[in-house]
Amino acid sequence: MVQALLVAALGWFQSSSNPLGWWLVREPIMAGFWVGLIYGKPVEGIIIGAAINVAFLGWNSTGGANPSDLYSAGLLGTAVAIQGSISTEQSVVIAIALGVIGNYAWILFMSLNSFIPSLQDKCAENGNIKKLMFLQAVPSQFVVILVRAVPAFLAAYYGPPIIESLLASIPAWGVAGFNAVGKVLPALGIAMLLKYMGRKDLLVFFGIGFAISSFTGMNNLVFAAILGAAMGYIYISLQHNVPTAQISSSHKAESMKSSNNLYEGEDEI
Amino acid sequence: MINQTHKSGISKWDLEFAILRWWIMSHLSYNYQRMQAGGFASMMAPLLKKLYPNNPEAVKEGLKRHMMFFNTEPRWGSVIHGIVIALEEQKALGKDIDEAAIVDLKSSLMGPLAGIGDTISGGLYKPCILGICLGWSAAGSIMGPIVFAIAMLGYDILITHLAIRKGYKMGTTAVTAILEGGMFKKVTTFFSIMGLFVLGIMVCKFITIDISWTPVIGDKAVAVKDLFDKIVPKALPLIVTIASWRALMHGIKVVYVLLALFIFALIGGALGVIS
Numbered sequence: 001m002v003q004a005l006l007v008a009a010l011g012w013f014q015s016s017s018n019p020l021g022w023w024l025v026r027e028p029i030m031a032g033f034w035v036g037l038i039y040g041k042p043v044e045g046i047i048i049g050a051a052i053n054v055a056f057l058g059w060n061s062t063g064g065a066n067p068s069d070l071y072s073a074g075l076l077g078t079a080v081a082i083q084g085s086i087s088t089e090q091s092v093v094i095a096i097a098l099g100v101i102g103n104y105a106w107i108l109f110m111s112l113n114s115f116i117p118s119l120q121d122k123c124a125e126n127g128n129i130k131k132l133m134f135l136q137a138v139p140s141q142f143v144v145i146l147v148r149a150v151p152a153f154l155a156a157y158y159g160p161p162i163i164e165s166l167l168a169s170i171p172a173w174g175v176a177g178f179n180a181v182g183k184v185l186p187a188l189g190i191a192m193l194l195k196y197m198g199r200k201d202l203l204v205f206f207g208i209g210f211a212i213s214s215f216t217g218m219n220n221l222v223f224a225a226i227l228g229a230a231m232g233y234i235y236i237s238l239q240h241n242v243p244t245a246q247i248s249s250s251h252k253a254e255s256m257k258s259s260n261n262l263y264e265g266e267d268e269i
Numbered sequence: 270m271i272n273q274t275h276k277s278g279i280s281k282w283d284l285e286f287a288i289l290r291w292w293i294m295s296h297l298s299y300n301y302q303r304m305q306a307g308g309f310a311s312m313m314a315p316l317l318k319k320l321y322p323n324n325p326e327a328v329k330e331g332l333k334r335h336m337m338f339f340n341t342e343p344r345w346g347s348v349i350h351g352i353v354i355a356l357e358e359q360k361a362l363g364k365d366i367d368e369a370a371i372v373d374l375k376s377s378l379m380g381p382l383a384g385i386g387d388t389i390s391g392g393l394y395k396p397c398i399l400g401i402c403l404g405w406s407a408a409g410s411i412m413g414p415i416v417f418a419i420a421m422l423g424y425d426i427l428i429t430h431l432a433i434r435k436g437y438k439m440g441t442t443a444v445t446a447i448l449e450g451g452m453f454k455k456v457t458t459f460f461s462i463m464g465l466f467v468l469g470i471m472v473c474k475f476i477t478i479d480i481s482w483t484p485v486i487g488d489k490a491v492a493v494k495d496l497f498d499k500i501v502p503k504a505l506p507l508i509v510t511i512a513s514w515r516a517l518m519h520g521i522k523v524v525y526v527l528l529a530l531f532i533f534a535l536i537g538g539a540l541g542v543i544s
Contacts, residue, residue: 180538209469
């Protein structure tokens, strides 16, 4: 009970819509750690959170078209998975399913908050600064508690037995299929990011990364980041020395295009 | 602009508190009706009171001006806030600045800056940091969450702070510096290369699906996986990724790609062809 309440508190804080909530609890990599800490299994929590996060790599960059909600996937996915004997692959599938429901919480949050600016207009007319700022900060917190913290409590408290009995009723071939789904889904996160980063003239670097890792088995990501940064640096400094009129104009058009795509989704942070 | 600032009531600390207010409050009541308008008004409100200590009517007009629809990327986009503070200051000092000009400036800059900010923050910087930290996390190390939190919070504070201060000091020229200067292009190219390279490695590390099909030909079981591994190891993860990416590039909705992957893996896994 106490643990489920703590998960609910995390559910409030991660969705309170400020940088502390975003970077300390929202991302699955963080939520997994906190949930793990609550249930006394921080290492498992970190591992599950990381697995979920891979499937959400492209989140935030697709502009409103996210099929699953990052907030609830990370928090509730880990909270449900860590209480039972659920494999990491299966917890990714559960997290994405929970995230689909979580999308509605986001819509509800944005819709219920839409009453607030009308009240703030009145404060502007009266020059009531304190009340305007109060309205900015406080009422929405109750909305968050309603649409995020309460569902988080219910999922953390009642979810695990339901999910476990569901999993127990699935035959062996179904479990095999389910595990395969969990192993494939990270591809979606990577593909979404690839759509975003994949400038044609730079795609070769994706190929180099894949070839190095698949043939040598090298998969240390810190080493990869250092190598990648070095290649990026070399590439930029070499570009200085060539006449870049053509390159820069085509790139400008491209970046304008992606900017427009992005801006369509105004409900992203 | 810089020389005249000391004449108004805005001190260095007033500006610092304004930055802090925006940083914390920008999205607190994020909504469909006005997006970040309340956040902008909350940032401006105490400043307006400082600028017009004896003129409550001007404060009210200013508040109404900043309760209008506003939405941008909260870090890079906040260069707008710096410019607006500088303009409001000049207006309060008696310069002939039309209030429509201030409103126009906000709405014309919020789109382009949102594009730039989202590209750098959400599309490049965060994935690169995640790329590094997920490796630690997948191994169960606490370094993952710790480094991620520090890197993201630090970035968030630093960029917001710099953008507002720069906008305040340089006025509209700050935007030209960001939009036209070569910096944006260099930053995106650098992070794209680093991100793409790491992404290639993540395909192998995180997509753990493989072919488990071993058909019996004659009286010998053939492991198809071994045949593939001789040409390109980890071919299946690469194929799945590229297929999903191409589908997305052709404008197929993410939900349908998700469903397709789901069905493909469920059936393949159930038949024992992949695992």
